[in-house]
Amino acid sequence: MAQHLSRRGFLGIAGAGVASAALAGCGFAPPSSSGTGGGNNALTFRWWGGNARNDAYQKAVKIFTDKTGIAVTTQYSGYDGYFDKLNTEFAGGNPPDIFQMDTALVSTYAGRNVLTDLGTYVPGTIGLDTLYAPVRGAGTVKGKTYGVPSGSGNAPVLYDKTLFDQLKISPPTNDWTWQDFGTIATEVSKAWGPDKYGALDASKDHSGALQPWLRQRGKDLYTADQTLGFGPDDLTEWFTFWDGLRKAGAICPPTLLSNTDAATGNHPFITGQIAMTTGWGLAQMQPLTQHELKLVVVPRANGKTGQAPSGGVLLCIPVKSKNPEGAAKLINFFLNDDDAIKTMKLQRGLPPSDKAKNLLAPTATAPEKADMDFGEYVAAQVAKDALPTAPTAPPGYGDVKTALDSAAKQVAFGKMSIAAGVTQFFSDAKTALANAK
Incomplete structure (x- = not known):
């Protein structure tokens, strides 16, 4: 789930109680x-x-x-605008x-x-x-x-088992890899038909997808001294992976991403437009559909899940x-x-x-029990991974997430090349972290 903590919002908070009028027009209902x-x-x-x-x-x-x-x-x-509204009230002292x-x-x-x-x-x-x-x-x-x-939370992938059964496609398993993810998403898209997609475009998913992907490679979102824990080559590889899936029609177009920040009936996973999504557990999503849903971990690399429980x-x-x-x-x-x-x-x-x-x-209902069982499985995998604990996110984290969201969407819409999107992200993210000190 994306958090939008804009710099202008905190300019208001830091400004001795003077409300920031600019936040009033952020589209918050x-x-x-x-x-x-x-x-x-x-x-x-x-x-x-x-x-x-x-x-x-x-x-x-x-x-x-x-x-x-x-x-x-x-x-x-809803999630969109929540922190903008909160920042305005902090700035106004109420x-x-x-x-x-x-x-x-x-x-x-x-x-x-x-x-x-x-x-x-x-x-x-x-x-x-x-x-x-x-x-x-x-x-x-x-x-x-x-x-x-x-x-406590983790980074799962939720998939529509009913749909996989209908399409007669083998669903993902907990030992799958990122290559498997691309293969399965492509297969589902081709079998399902027009305007149907194998998976959510998770290129903008900061902690639910990018973080485990980095941790599987011995890196992380941040370092212990609160700087970025990855570089341009890493983000280039990440964007390139998703760009390939996008061109293959395996993941949803960016126009569908506006309804993915809340577990509601408008989420494209619930409306029947995508077959797999990151960011949600069964307890939130299963009540919204008659289809049977299942959980697996985010795809592995180097044999590791890269999970960072929150x-x-x-x-x-x-x-x-x-x-x-x-x-x-x-x-x-x-x-x-x-x-x-x-x-x-x-x-x-x-x-x-x-x-x-x-x-x-x-x-516990069946979905709730499955979520709890999955949590215990993830905890065991974290111990097996034996990776360092993920460093605490630094001040400015919200703006870094916003920077990734923006760059990923610009690339997805074709408004920026991958190289330009990577450059833009690191420029925005480093500025955000510097300004937050």
């Missing part, structure tokens, strides 16, 4: 809201997500209010009391001094001890906790939250309350603790 505010005890809570996540949050928040008496006004939207954050962006926001150090509430109000140790530090920046993880999404409290104590209670509720765990299920990632896993396993 006003978020939906529900709930009843009232009094100093109330909270405003914002997140992004598809319908299933939104419904789960709404039910969980109602349980929280019933148990604590703290009223919560909920604000939610952010929500608690909000959902991308794990990889927390260092950027923490570096701007707009997030509350949650150490004040740990362990008194927020109990982190139930979390798996590798997940626990996902929201930590320079030794301080700025966000609490909600789950902390899922985080919950953070702004420095200017009007009710930080109440927000901390809500974070702990999502983390440790039995009813909250059962209500949210896997909508924010795989279970981040044995407690969550044990609560969910007995009543």
Whole structure:
């Protein structure tokens, strides 16, 4: 999922509370809201997500209010424009009391001094001890906790098994390679017919495709000293791979990519236009279709999966939250309350603790159980890979993702050559990282 954290957005945050009017025209649809505010005890809570996540949050928040008496006004939207809207509110000094954050962006926001150090509430109000140790530090920046993880994530490929069966094509398996990926995608496209494609064009997929591809080759997105961990030759090879698939008709055209950042009925995987996609698990996608869906790991290279498990999404409290104590209670509720765990299920990632896993396993649906089993498989593969832990994404990460998204799409639309796209990316990415220091 792409995160759009524009430099102009953070110019507003850094500007002593002066709102950036430029962000107002970024095409963000006003978020939906529900709930009843009232009094100093109330909270405003914002997140992004598809319908299933939104419904789960709404039910969980109602349980929280019933148990604590703290009223919560909920604000939610699609992914596009989420951070632009948030940046505008930070700049104006009126952010929500608690909000959902991308794990990889927390260092950027923490570096701007707009997030509350949650150490004040740990362990008194927020109990982190139930979390798996590798997940626990996902929201930590320079030794301080700025966000609490909600789950763990990996880099899967989701495929439509019903379609593969109908086409009588052997589906991918967990030992497949990038060459296998191209062969299968091409075969599906040819057998399926006009305007149908074997796979999503994932050339812009920063962490769900490019990162494992790099790690399989002994590199990574970033280095420990927070610089880019790969070079022009690597990105040239990456873009060239996808360009070949594009010319073969094996992957979707760039015009279909606008609906791929949320698990909704508009995603081309759900509308029946592509047979394989990166970025999503079964719990999010299976309820949207009658077709049977299955998971495999991103294709391998050099025998390695290159997986870099993440902390899922985080919950953070702004420095200017009007009710930080109440927000901390809500974070702990999502983390440790039995009813909250059962209500949210896997909508924010795989279970981040044995407690969550044990609560969910007995009543897990088939897709949820498959997601959890897949997570355990990936964990075993990570141990087998024996690769270094992926370095924490540096401040400016969001703009680097935007730079990759832009360059990949320019190449896909034929507006830039591969060489020009590579040059543009490294120019934009290095500027973004420099400006974020």
